[in-house]
Amino acid sequence: MTKIKFCGLTRIEDIKAVNDLKPEFIGFVFWPMSKRVVTREQASELKAVLDPSIKAVGVFVDEDTDIVKALLNDDIIDIAQLHGSEDGAYINELKSSTGKPVIKAFRIRSEDDAKKAEESPADMVLLDSGMGTGKTFNWEIIKGVKRPYFLAGGLAPDNAAEAIRELHPYALDVSSGIETEGIKDIKKMTDFYEAVRKEDEHD
Numbered sequence: 001m002t003k004i005k006f007c008g009l010t011r012i013e014d015i016k017a018v019n020d021l022k023p024e025f026i027g028f029v030f031w032p033m034s035k036r037v038v039t040r041e042q043a044s045e046l047k048a049v050l051d052p053s054i055k056a057v058g059v060f061v062d063e064d065t066d067i068v069k070a071l072l073n074d075d076i077i078d079i080a081q082l083h084g085s086e087d088g089a090y091i092n093e094l095k096s097s098t099g100k101p102v103i104k105a106f107r108i109r110s111e112d113d114a115k116k117a118e119e120s121p122a123d124m125v126l127l128d129s130g131m132g133t134g135k136t137f138n139w140e141i142i143k144g145v146k147r148p149y150f151l152a153g154g155l156a157p158d159n160a161a162e163a164i165r166e167l168h169p170y171a172l173d174v175s176s177g178i179e180t181e182g183i184k185d186i187k188k189m190t191d192f193y194e195a196v197r198k199e200d201e202h203d
Contacts, residue, residue, distance in 0.1 A: 001200050002164050003171035004193060005057065005150060006178060008036035008130065012049060014184045019051045021193045026054055028077060031061040035182060036175070044076050057081050057103065060192040065093055070113060081101060081126065088121045095123070103150065108137050114145050129153030139166055159193035163197035172196060 005026030006018055018026050026132060028043045029036045038046070041090055043157040047056050054196070058077035062084030071077045081103040082096055091102050104122035106113055107129065117125045127149050129137035136154035148170035149164055156177030 002169065004196055005171055005173040006175075006184075006189060006192075007057070007152075007173055008060065008175040008179075009046065010036055010038055010186065011044070011184070012046065013186075014192060015046050015049045015090065017184065017186045017189055018054060019062060021189060022051065022054065023193065024055060025057050025079070026050065027057045027059050027081065027173070029059040029069070030067075031059060033061070034059075035198070037160070040076065042119050043071070044074075047076050054082070055079055059083060062086065065090060068094060068163075069097055072100045081105060082122070083128075085120050091120070091122050094188065105152070108141055109193065111141055111144075114142050118147055124148065124170070126149065126150040126152055128173075139163075142167065153191075160192055160195040164196065164199045166167075 003025065004023035005025035005027060006023050008029050009015060009026050015201055021195045028038050031037060051055060055081045058071050059081045061192060064139045068080050079101045091104060094102050101123040103124045103126050105128055106117040107128040108114060108127050116118045117127060125147065127142055129135050133176045148172045150173045151169040152173035153168060155163060155172055163169065174192055178192050179185055
């Protein structure tokens with residue numbers, strides 16, 4: 001079954017919606033440049049309301065390891081997702097000092113990028129068109145990737161099923177594709193969830 005991650009949640013209403021739908025993962029963005037950024041305090045309040053069966057992922061870009069570790073060790077997030085130039089030493093330090101999983105994101109522009117993702121020491125990898133571009137990339141590049149991955153970039157209710165048919169990813173990661181005017185849209189979230197589950201039945 002393809003797993004689902006709704007990323008960039010910022011409001012209690014968003015959490016209530018995911019508690020009803022039950023995706024496997026949600027994401028809190030801690031990158032200050034993002035319009036979906038949340039503070040540690042906001043994330044803590046949202047996590048307190050989140051169904052415990054749903055894993056909370058923290059999204060970071062070249063953040064100080066101590067900040068990421070504290071969020072993991074205080075159970076504000078369950079998984080760290082890294083979108084910057086974090087290297088193997090950074091990843092291994094997080095893993096060894098928290099015992100929590102790490103996802104490393106890779107911007108896919110060539111087969112070389114896909115190869116780097118295959119070789120990453122992270123527990124999981126995420127393949128994307130770029131940080132929050134809202135656009136898909138050339139999926140042909142990743143058809144040879146053997147390890148399980150999160151697919152991101154330009155996903156929406158109308159192409160979720162196609163992504164599963166074409167690539168069979170471990171999970172689909174969506175943010176702007178379930179928004180209307182920058183706010184999470186419960187109907188689009190529901191449509192995305194249902195599109196994935198329906199395709200899983202056929203897959």
